Amino acid sequence: MIVGFLRWLIFTLGLAGFVHLAAIIIFPSVVLHRVADQVETEVGVNQVALPPATSPAMALADRPSPDLLFAVCSYNVAGAPVRVTSPVSDTFWSLGLYDVDTKRFFSLNERQAGGRRVELVLVGPAGSAQGIPPSQIVEAPSFNGMVVIRFLVKDESDLPEIERLREQVTCTRLGA
Amino acid sequence: MGFLIRLLFSLIMAVFIGLGTAWYATELRLEANSLSNGVWTHNTVQGTQTDNIYDRALSARTGFVYLPREDALIFTGQADEGEEPLTGACRYRVTSAALPGSWWSVTAYGPSGQLVETSAGPASVSAGDFAESGFEFVVAATDPGTPWIEVPAGQPFSLVLRIFGPEAALTERTAEIRLPRVVKIDCP
Numbered sequence: 551m552i553v554g555f556l557r558w559l560i561f562t563l564g565l566a567g568f569v570h571l572a573a574i575i576i577f578p579s580v581v582l583h584r585v586a587d588q589v590e591t592e593v594g595v596n597q598v599a600l601p602p603a604t605s606p607a608m609a610l611a612d613r614p615s616p617d618l619l620f621a622v623c624s625y626n627v628a629g630a631p632v633r634v635t636s637p638v639s640d641t642f643w644s645l646g647l648y649d650v651d652t653k654r655f656f657s658l659n660e661r662q663a664g665g666r667r668v669e670l671v672l673v674g675p676a677g678s679a680q681g682i683p684p685s686q687i688v689e690a691p692s693f694n695g696m697v698v699i700r701f702l703v704k705d706e707s708d709l710p711e712i713e714r715l716r717e718q719v720t721c722t723r724l725g726a
Numbered sequence: 727m728g729f730l731i732r733l734l735f736s737l738i739m740a741v742f743i744g745l746g747t748a749w750y751a752t753e754l755r756l757e758a759n760s761l762s763n764g765v766w767t768h769n770t771v772q773g774t775q776t777d778n779i780y781d782r783a784l785s786a787r788t789g790f791v792y793l794p795r796e797d798a799l800i801f802t803g804q805a806d807e808g809e810e811p812l813t814g815a816c817r818y819r820v821t822s823a824a825l826p827g828s829w830w831s832v833t834a835y836g837p838s839g840q841l842v843e844t845s846a847g848p849a850s851v852s853a854g855d856f857a858e859s860g861f862e863f864v865v866a867a868t869d870p871g872t873p874w875i876e877v878p879a880g881q882p883f884s885l886v887l888r889i890f891g892p893e894a895a896l897t898e899r900t901a902e903i904r905l906p907r908v909v910k911i912d913c914p
Contacts, residue, residue: 562736562743569744574751574779578786613789613802613839613886616850617831642829642890644797652786654775659797661891698791702829702890705854 578652586624586696595626596723600716603703617704619712623697623721625672627690630725631679632672634697637715638663642702647672650692671724672697679724697721752784759784763901765908766801766887770900773798799827799892799900803885806910812884814877816913817866820885822906824860828891829853832906834865834875834883842883847876864911 593599599622603614625632636645643660645668658668671682674693699719701712759771759781769788771781773795785792792800805811806818820832831852834842842849851863855873864870867879877883887906889896896903 558732558736562739565736565740566743566747569740570748570751573745573748574783577748577783581786613833613835614841615831615886615888616833616841617829617852617888642797644793646791646793648791651782653782654794657794657797659794696791700793704829704852 579650582648582650582652582694582696585622586694589622589624589696595624596632596721598623598719598721600719617702619701619703619716621699621701621716621719623719624694625690625697625721626694626723627672627674627677628693630723631674631677631682631687633669633722633724634672634720635667635669635722636699636719637667638665639701639712639715641704641708641712642700644700646698646700647688647690648696648698649690650694653691655691656688748783751780752787755780755784756788761901763801763903763905765803765805765807766905767804768799768801768900772800795897796892798888798890799896801887801889801905803887803908806908808910810910811882812865812877812908813913814867814879814881814883817864817870817911819862819864819909819911820906821862821909822860823904824858825853825889825905826893826896826903827889830887830889832863832875833886833888834877835886836878837882837884842877842881844876847874849875851875861906865908866911 589599601620601622603616603619621636623634634645638660641660643663645658646654647656648654670686670688671679672688672690673679675689675691677689679687701716703709703712755771756769759769761768761770771785772788772792776782803812812818829852831850833850836842846869851861851873855861855863861873863873863875865875865877865885867877869876885908
């Protein structure tokens with residue numbers, strides 16, 4: 551009786567440990583897919599979505615900042631590289647690339663960008679892009695993920711200019 | 727039949743225990759990674775790229791797109807200097823000398839992380855509203871006639887301080903740099 555109960559207990563705890571580890575490991579990709587699905591539902595894959603500031607429908611953080619405007623793109627580089635371009639604003643600007651496990655594998659801010667416009671080509675794991683300068687190529691660790699570009703809005707009077715810049719962000723599958 | 731019932735019970739228990747401990751483990755990581763500075767707390771994992779699976783899960787849970795630490799630092803205030811929880815039943819004065827970054831903002835959020843709903847005042851103030859030497863504003867449910875953040879009357883809230891383009895002193899000595907004070911004025 552006791553031996554039977556102990557066997558059952560060990561089996562249950564072992565299974566619980568498996569569920570625990572699986573939940574911890576899988577959770578980040580579940581979160582990324584949830585956000586990517588929202589973006590893809592709105593604009594499609596490899597397309598730029600321009601969510602309103604603090605949009606609850608596309609919340610990328612638990613306390614969305616009213617100072618930031620986002621441009622986001624759910625990328626898929628399985629079939630071909632994806633070109634990402636963005637103007638760089640005078641105020642704070644940043645570009646972050648996230649893999650399928652939400653890990654940021656590339657980031658750039660306005661100081662590091664060193665110019666008025668950023669252009670990069672995203673390729674898949676061990677991928678390449680012919681005819682593209684190597685300095686523009688960024689290798690993604692996974693075929694799917696997110697591009698997140700942020701513009702700081704210091705004052706409401708800056709909003710039209712920031713919106714104009716944000717609308718110039720592109721995410722384009724090469725060879726399409 | 728008895729075996730199947732035991733197996734089903736095992737599965738239910740395993741899912742319950744597995745998910746519960748996973749959630750609790752991220753709570754523990756949140757606590758372990760929290761740094762205090764006055765009334766403010768800061769999650770030191772935010773904006774870093776770690777291979778620790780629990781920190782990655784925590785980061786995903788709390789919003790995975792945090793900016794790198796060299797781009798912005800985020801601090802949360804849940805209480806005043808008297809260690810009383812922030813509430814729209816009271817008024818607070820927030821004061822600070824110039825902050826060590828290129829830009830800052832303070833924003834009020836409701837209990838579930840949504841921006842507070844306002845009727846007459848802003849939910850947020852930022853560096854552009856003040857002189858570069860420092861700032862002082864009031865957090866209250868009614869207009870105090872000075873720079874302010876409006877919060878819902880009688881409702882709990884939290885403040886989030888964002889410092890963009892932080893100076894190295896802040897990223898390296900986050901716990902020591904003087905951050906804004908939040909002092910209760912009264913509870914009218």
